[in-house]
Amino acid sequence: IQGADLVGHIMAVGPGVDAARVGQKVTCDPYFRDPGDETGLESNAFLGSERDGSFAQFTVVPAENTYQIPEDTGLSDEAIATLPCSGGTAMNMLLMAGVKAGDRVLVTGASGGVGSFLVQIAKHLGAVVVAVASASKHAALLELGADACVDRAAEDHATPALAALGEAQFTVVADVVGGDRFSECLSVLGRGGRYVTAGAIAGPIVELDLRTLYLKSLEFFGSSAYRRDTFPGLMQILAEGGLKPAVTSVRPLSEIHEAQAAFLEKSHVGSLILVPPKVEDAD
Structure with missing residues (x-):
């Protein structure tokens, strides 16, 4: 399943993860690294490539890759979803x-x-x-x-x-x-x-x-795989109010072909957003 950008709520946690995290609204560092890989350059896997991604209602990622979104950003979920990639x-x-x-x-x-x-x-x-x-x-x-x-x-x-x-x-x-x-x-x-x-x-x-x-x-x-300090640094700038993600359009995931055609026209500024259907709306 493709999709490297996401924002959503934690629905469940695995062993060793604080259960209080359930319900948090989070986004995700899309690069996954082995614990012993200090730089993260040798072992990285990518959300939507080596792991199922965000073109779905649910996905599973390591807890350390998730970052709680500050409550006072004033940004929509669609805007925050442009952060990971x-x-x-x-x-x-x-x-x-x-x-x-x-x-x-x-x-x-x-x-x-x-x-x-x-x-x-x-x-x-x-x-x-x-x-x-x-x-x-x-x-x-x-x-x-x-x-x-x-x-x-x-x-x-x-x-x-x-x-x-x-x-x-x-x-x-x-x-x-x-x-x-x-x-x-x-x-x-x-x-x-x-x-x-x-x-x-x-x-x-x-x-x-x-x-x-x-x-x-x-x-x-x-630059390809992220340094370990990249996503924490990005989230710090978000918390400081330093980001205004540019969102040109928001479409349902079912209109991915139209979004790709619009992307190729190169008339937009920033990102084109795709939103998966809600669970109750999915076939």
Whole structure:
């Protein structure tokens, strides 16, 4: 059963889990790790892949992967359901790149699920954020916290991105696009800059001049499985009011094909939500 994002209530617990947890509203870290795997990089399994996921009324996950949702977030269940995959991926990328207050971060693919969280989380951490996205989505990204935006349709991204910083160079590029723009991403990084990626929607094969890497003393990070501190960090930002998940539409799970077609149109900002039927409504 697929589905990596969820929000729901604990209906039952297994041996060794506090029975008081029954009834808690929770979301879930979608990566599952063996207890002895300190980094979590060797043993990880993923919700909806190696384990049955959230395209159902019920699922079973390790208690340590569940996180109680604060009562005062002001967010809908549909909004919180965007956290596990998109929010977690963004948080993991920024932790790996060591983003902190004062950093200058360029976010590519900024209007997508991961990209919109990259903008918000980097801003919450105290960075200056420049977002690359279609011009029609700039207003939404500025509302989410971007300091400036660059039109993805422009032939040259580097010049307007650097101009937005007053010609200073970026300290971090958070890239989920890849493809032909990879070299341009590296060109805007200053010495000691960090490049982190978790996707390649424009193509996984890129051209790298190794002299750019070593002469600028750049650091590269590839992000997939979450660090053990990723989801706790994400939930802390949620509790601090630092997240406003962008939800474009909410559909029943039965309309998954329509949702996928809408996703491919790339006219949305953030996430498209699917809701399984209630138990009493299920066939």
